[in-house]
Amino acid sequence: MTKHYKPSLHAIERAGLRFGVPSDQATQWFNDLMSKARYLISQTVSGRTQAVYEYDGKQLVVDTKNNVIVTIKPVTSVASPIVGTVRKTVEREFRKFHRQFTRNYRALNIELAEINLELAQLALNKARAKSPKVQACIQAKIDVLAAQASEVKTKLDRLEDEFEQIRRSVSAWMD
Numbered sequence: 001m002t003k004h005y006k007p008s009l010h011a012i013e014r015a016g017l018r019f020g021v022p023s024d025q026a027t028q029w030f031n032d033l034m035s036k037a038r039y040l041i042s043q044t045v046s047g048r049t050q051a052v053y054e055y056d057g058k059q060l061v062v063d064t065k066n067n068v069i070v071t072i073k074p075v076t077s078v079a080s081p082i083v084g085t086v087r088k089t090v091e092r093e094f095r096k097f098h099r100q101f102t103r104n105y106r107a108l109n110i111e112l113a114e115i116n117l118e119l120a121q122l123a124l125n126k127a128r129a130k131s132p133k134v135q136a137c138i139q140a141k142i143d144v145l146a147a148q149a150s151e152v153k154t155k156l157d158r159l160e161d162e163f164e165q166i167r168r169s170v171s172a173w174m175d
Contacts, residue, residue, distance in 0.1 A: 005034050005062065007069040014072050019058070030069050033060060094170045101163045108159065112152045119145050 007015070007030045015021040021029050037053035037060060044050070050070060053060045061070040119142060126138040 003034070003067055005031055005067050005069050008071070011060075011069045011071050018072065018074060030060070030072075033058065033072075034062075034069070090170060090173065094166070097166060098163075101159065104159055105156065108152055108156050112149060112156070115145055115149045115152065119149065 007026055011030065012021075012023050012026040015026050015029065016023055033055050034053065037055035040052045040054050040059070042049055042051045042064070049064045051062045051064050053062060054075060057075050058072055059075055060072050062068065063070055122138050122142050122145065126135050126142070129135045129138060
């Protein structure tokens, strides 16, 4: 059985002002929100126990004794300024990391493409060469370049793995 909450006049005014909810639909709107809301914390204000709930970017303050919704606020206005600052900092640092990842990834891809281009040219030269000594010399160069290409591919894989790990960590933290 779900509880029925009664919004205060202040809460109805704030819902209209902040979220565009018509006052004649406010009670139903608040009860719908509360049926989906997640409990965050209880606090005592002026001797009254109030619970804070959150749903869809909205935080509701409820007088637990009378089941009266005292007010409704956007999450950012209720959340501590430190959490907001940390969130913004994490987002900014992740964007910087993403830009750096993109630069490095492109540079490694270009390096790999240039090595592959040189490998193709050497393979063509080897095919055209008639002397076994020249072919052996070209093959030695091909072997060196193939090893370099392998190293670059390994760097690319490591870079992708590191980025994905950080992306998952940031995503988990932001949720």
